[in-house]
Amino acid sequence: MLEKKVYICELCGLEFDARQECYDHENSHIKPDRYERPVTIYNAGFSKYPDEIRFLMEDETTVTYRQSAIEPPEQKEASPEEGE
Numbered sequence: 001m002l003e004k005k006v007y008i009c010e011l012c013g014l015e016f017d018a019r020q021e022c023y024d025h026e027n028s029h030i031k032p033d034r035y036e037r038p039v040t041i042y043n044a045g046f047s048k049y050p051d052e053i054r055f056l057m058e059d060e061t062t063v064t065y066r067q068s069a070i071e072p073p074e075q076k077e078a079s080p081e082e083g084e
Helices: 020-030
Strands: 039-041 050-058 062-066
Touching: none
Parallel strands: none
Antiparallel strands: 039 050, 050 062
């Protein structure tokens, strides 16, 4: 039997055979600035959820994510014990 060790990027899930290659790849991802709070924008006065969220990244780029859909959580079926 052969054993194979793989290294997986914690940010995107890409797999590598070499530890250093995975480390270099993982550090190539630009992450949000940990010290800068995201800006939330509510365009619709009736919305409970932000329409946009803006993040300042480590390289001082601002990235904006826009809402495209809201998916409510799945409703759990009540167990017989809960119904009593």
